[in-house]
Amino acid sequence: SQQGEEDPQALSIQEGENATMNCSYKTSINNLQWYRQNSGRGLVHLILIRSNEREKHSGRLRVTLDTSKKSSSLLITASRAADTASYFCATTGAGTALIFGKGTTLSVSS
Amino acid sequence: EAQVTQNPRYLITVTGKKLTVTCSQNMNHEYMSWYRQDPGLGLRQIYYSMNVEVTDKGDVPEGYKVSRKEKRNFPLILESPSPNQTSLYFCASTGPGGVYEQYFGPGTRLTVT
Numbered sequence: 001s002q003q004g005e006e007d008p009q010a011l012s013i014q015e016g017e018n019a020t021m022n023c024s025y026k027t028s029i030n031n032l033q034w035y036r037q038n039s040g041r042g043l044v045h046l047i048l049i050r051s052n053e054r055e056k057h058s059g060r061l062r063v064t065l066d067t068s069k070k071s072s073s074l075l076i077t078a079s080r081a082a083d084t085a086s087y088f089c090a091t092t093g094a095g096t097a098l099i100f101g102k103g104t105t106l107s108v109s110s
Numbered sequence: 111e112a113q114v115t116q117n118p119r120y121l122i123t124v125t126g127k128k129l130t131v132t133c134s135q136n137m138n139h140e141y142m143s144w145y146r147q148d149p150g151l152g153l154r155q156i157y158y159s160m161n162v163e164v165t166d167k168g169d170v171p172e173g174y175k176v177s178r179k180e181k182r183n184f185p186l187i188l189e190s191p192s193p194n195q196t197s198l199y200f201c202a203s204t205g206p207g208g209v210y211e212q213y214f215g216p217g218t219r220l221t222v223t
Binding site for chain 1: 211214
C-alpha cells in the first residue's frame with residue numbers, strides 16, 4: 001500500500017538554486033522520513049520529523065510537516081551537482097512498516 | 111563501521127531455481143526488513159522481522175520466504191523464482207519497533223530468465 005506521494009516526479013535545476021520536493025500521505029503518522037538514493041544504490045537516511053514537529057533543519061536541508069494537510073516538504077538550499085539523486089519520503093504510522101512514496105528525481109546541472 | 115551487507119550484489123538465474131539472498135547487519139538492530147524496488151512502483155516491503163524468530167508479511171510477500179534465526183541475519187529465500195521477481199532488492203535494519211531511521215544495504219539486482 002503506497003502511502004507517500006512525492007511531487008514533482010522529476011525536477012531539473014541549476015547548481016546554486018534551491019530544490020523543493022513535496023510529499024503527501026494518506027493516514028495518520030508517527031513520523032515522516034526523507035531518504036536519498038543515488039542511481040541503483042542503497043537508500044540513505046536524510047532526516048526524520050516527528051508528528052508533533054513542524055519544521056526541522058539539517059545542514060542545507062529543511063523539512064516541514066503539516067499534519068492537518070497530511071503533507072511534508074523537503075527543501076535543499078544551494079543545490080550542488082552531487083545532490084543529483086532520487087528522494088523519497090517514507091512514513092511510519094500505527095503499524096511498523098516504513099511506507100515509501102515513488103520518489104522525486106532531482107537533476108542538478110553545473 | 112555500522113553497515114548492512116547483502117550478497118550477492120548481482121544475480122542472474124533461471125525460473126524455478128531456488129536462491130537465497132543474504133543480509134547481515136552489525137548494529138544489533140531488532141527490526142529488519144526486505145524491500146523490492148521496481149520502476150514506477152517505488153519501494154515495496156516484502157517481509158519484516160521485529161526480532162529473532164518473529165517475522166511478518168509486508169505488502170508483497172507472495173513467492174518469498176524469510177527466516178530470522180539470529181539477530182544479525184535476515185535471509186530472503188525465493189523457492190521457485192519467476193521472471194516477475196526480477197527486481198532490485200534491498201535489506202534494511204533499524205531499532206526497536208521499526209520507527210526510526212533505517213539503514214539500507216547496497217542492493218541486490220536479481221534477473222530471473
